[in-house]
Amino acid sequence: MKPLIGVSSCLLGNLVRYDGRLKYEPRLKEVFGDKVDWLPICPEVELGLSTPREKIILLHDVENPSLQTLETQQDLTQQMQNWIDVKIRSLKKEPLKGFIFKAKSPSCGIQNVEFFSSREAAPQRIGTGLFAKAFIEAFPHLPYLQESDLDDPALVKSFVERVLHG
Numbered sequence: 656m657k658p659l660i661g662v663s664s665c666l667l668g669n670l671v672r673y674d675g676r677l678k679y680e681p682r683l684k685e686v687f688g689d690k691v692d693w694l695p696i697c698p699e700v701e702l703g704l705s706t707p708r709e710k711i712i713l714l715h716d717v718e719n720p721s722l723q724t725l726e727t728q729q730d731l732t733q734q735m736q737n738w739i740d741v742k743i744r745s746l747k748k749e750p751l752k753g754f755i756f757k758a759k760s761p762s763c764g765i766q767n768v769e770f771f772s773s774r775e776a777a778p779q780r781i782g783t784g785l786f787a788k789a790f791i792e793a794f795p796h797l798p799y800l801q802e803s804d805l806d807d808p809a810l811v812k813s814f815v816e817r818v819l820h821g
């Protein structure tokens with residue numbers, strides 16, 4: 656059986672992004688070839704949001720942010736938290752070996768996600784996506800990367816070794 660890696664679904668070329676655009680990440684294939692199986696997850700689509708959809712943002716408290724739609728100001732925080740709780744429980748039953756997250760997303764980004772202290776304030780790049788944060792807390796021993804890390808040979812080597820041989 657091949658190692659199973661979770662991945663933000665858009666990186667596999669699935670059309671799940673808020674803007675409906677392709678975000679296929681070819682380096683996944685270059686790095687892993689056919690050596691792994693992928694478990695694609697899109698928190699926003701699995702939450703029931705459509706594609707394309709309104710952009711969502713992180714607001715108010717960087718440690719415990721509110722997740723809201725940009726224009727219509729719909730608060731999705733509790734809905735997302737409920738989905739995350741169920742998803743993490745189901746992922747605990749999977750033989751996951753690691754995860755590759757889409758950078759900068761309010762759901763999937765690991766770090767430097769746009770965060771707004773208020774709707775009037777300019778964004779700061781200091782947030783963590785809600786799903787990424789919950790995943791990392793729930794699986795503290797699993798290796799993870801964001802796709803921008805695929806530029807860093809040392810990070811990639813360490814991740815691959817842990818996934819394939821860890």
Ligand code: SF4
Nearest residue numbers: 664665697757760763
């Ligand atoms: S970054 Fe995450 S939430 Fe956004 S489209 Fe990709 S998988 Fe879905």
